[in-house]
Amino acid sequence: MLIQTPKGTKDILPSEVYKWQYIEKKISELCKSFGYREIRIPVFEYTELFTRSVGDTTDIVQKEMYTFQDKGGRSLTLRPEGTAGVVRSYIENGMASWPMPVKLYYNITAYRQENVQKGRYREFHQFGVECFGSKGPLVDVEIISMVSMFLDKLGIKDVELNINSIGCPNCRGEYNKKLLEYFKPHLDNLCGTCKSRYERNPLRIIDCKEEKCKVYTKDAPALLDNLCEECKEHFEGLKEGLENLGIKYNIDKTIVRGLDYYTKTVFEFVSKNIGAQGTVCGGGRYDGLIKECGGTDTPGIGFAIGLERLLMVMAGQGIEIPNPDPVDVYIATIGEKAQKYAQKLVYRIRQEGFSAETDLMDRSVKAQMKYADKLGAVYSLVIGDNEVESNKAVLKNMLTGETKDISLDTLIERLKM
Numbered sequence: 391m392l393i394q395t396p397k398g399t400k401d402i403l404p405s406e407v408y409k410w411q412y413i414e415k416k417i418s419e420l421c422k423s424f425g426y427r428e429i430r431i432p433v434f435e436y437t438e439l440f441t442r443s444v445g446d447t448t449d450i451v452q453k454e455m456y457t458f459q460d461k462g463g464r465s466l467t468l469r470p471e472g473t474a475g476v477v478r479s480y481i482e483n484g485m486a487s488w489p490m491p492v493k494l495y496y497n498i499t500a501y502r503q504e505n506v507q508k509g510r511y512r513e514f515h516q517f518g519v520e521c522f523g524s525k526g527p528l529v530d531v532e533i534i535s536m537v538s539m540f541l542d543k544l545g546i547k548d549v550e551l552n553i554n555s556i557g558c559p560n561c562r563g564e565y566n567k568k569l570l571e572y573f574k575p576h577l578d579n580l581c582g583t584c585k586s587r588y589e590r591n592p593l594r595i596i597d598c599k600e601e602k603c604k605v606y607t608k609d610a611p612a613l614l615d616n617l618c619e620e621c622k623e624h625f626e627g628l629k630e631g632l633e634n635l636g637i638k639y640n641i642d643k644t645i646v647r648g649l650d651y652y653t654k655t656v657f658e659f660v661s662k663n664i665g666a667q668g669t670v671c672g673g674g675r676y677d678g679l680i681k682e683c684g685g686t687d688t689p690g691i692g693f694a695i696g697l698e699r700l701l702m703v704m705a706g707q708g709i710e711i712p713n714p715d716p717v718d719v720y721i722a723t724i725g726e727k728a729q730k731y732a733q734k735l736v737y738r739i740r741q742e743g744f745s746a747e748t749d750l751m752d753r754s755v756k757a758q759m760k761y762a763d764k765l766g767a768v769y770s771l772v773i774g775d776n777e778v779e780s781n782k783a784v785l786k787n788m789l790t791g792e793t794k795d796i797s798l799d800t801l802i803e804r805l806k807m
């Protein structure tokens with residue numbers, strides 16, 4: 391057991407890490423152009439933060455959190471998502487006094503003890519953004535357009551945007567009554583968790599993953615058909631804004647999302663090509679959350695993209711991520727004199743910002759060149775006593791096989807060309 395990763399976790403090996411770095415670079419470019427600044431939050435928080443924000447009738451809180459006690463007897467939980475921590479930080483750091491809106495992004499690991507399957511892990515990565523302070527649909531459109539632009543820039547094509555509105559506490563009162571009426575005759579057939587949700591938060595039943603509940607949830611009344619005037623108008627504004635930017639969407643009345651903090655706009659970007667776990671991005675508005683967590687009443691909205699799923703979609707579409715050349719030049723050596731010479735030369739090349747390698751294993755020249763090939767070195771040189779004395783060597787382009795006699799003094803200049 392000790393020599394295996396825990397179930398649902400993965401190493402990202404050097405041969406894969408360039409893909410992640412590529413995505414991370416695209417994230418920071420995107421966020422810069424939309425005016426979002428990075429925030430880094432702790433991996434664990436007090437458990438109460440999640441029970442209050444994500445909601446104590448959600449699957450995440452009821453079934454999936456990694457919760458433990460520290461030595462002081464306090465209950466802590468590994469973050470199952472980023473929004474709660476960012477909201478906590480917003481309140482704790484007095485961001486309400488910052489120029490509005492406050493736009494933040496994060497690139498984090500998150501932890502959920504779920505049934506592991508393709509695209510569903512226990513440790514996974516999320517790129518998320520949160521925007522605080524604006525309540526109109528303009529910001530909803532901006533946030534959604536950000537995801538859509540990100541997917542475009544990565545060359546992703548087969549992902550659809552589904553939107554819905556789940557209203558505000560005003561519309562929920564009447565709607566909850568309708569839900570209770572609808573589920574009442576089926577109550578005995580629902581799973582145990584949903585039976586308890588019936589009294590406490592019937593909307594949660596709609597999001598249940600149990601097959602026996604899904605039989606009834608598919609025909610349940612939809613919140614979208616029960617919105618108050620303000621929420622209706624907000625949803626109209628959202629649709630109009632998306633149309634204005636030419637962003638295609640479907641209306642999906644069944645989206646309720648797996649977290650309790652949402653109000654009004656909810657949305658998901660879904661790929662049909664990566665199997666059951668096709669939701670690459672989920673997000674929405676949470677106008678009551680900051681107040682619920684003890685801050686002043688401030689609206690908010692955000693999204694999170696699952697990076698494992700994003701990479702799966704890209705792989706599925708055959709999108710190649712450029713793999714930067716790991717080594718610019720490999721310097722093979724023969725003899726001690728050459729080794730010392732190469733040691734200095736490699737150091738100077740690295741100082742200039744290029745990558746260079748030389749033998750550290752006392753290998754034969756043939757073995758060194760084989761290694762250079764495996765490293766994917768762009769250029770190679772062999773240095774022996776003659777080369778040290780004459781200050782000249784043969785530079786080989788490993789990609790084309792082309793060779794050139796060069797003066798060793800000019801090597802760095804050549805790399806710069």
Ligand code: HAM
Pocket residue numbers: 470471472473502504509510511512513514515516518519520648649669670671672673674675691692693694695696697698699
């Ligand atoms: P979420 O829908 O729970 O929303 O997660 C967002 C995304 O994270 C999902 O669409 C999926 O791509 C990825 N994800 C979730 N669970 C897993 C898992 N077990 N394995 C792999 N990927 C997973 C949130 O977390 C909200 N905080 C989003 C948000 C931000 N809403 C407003 N602001």
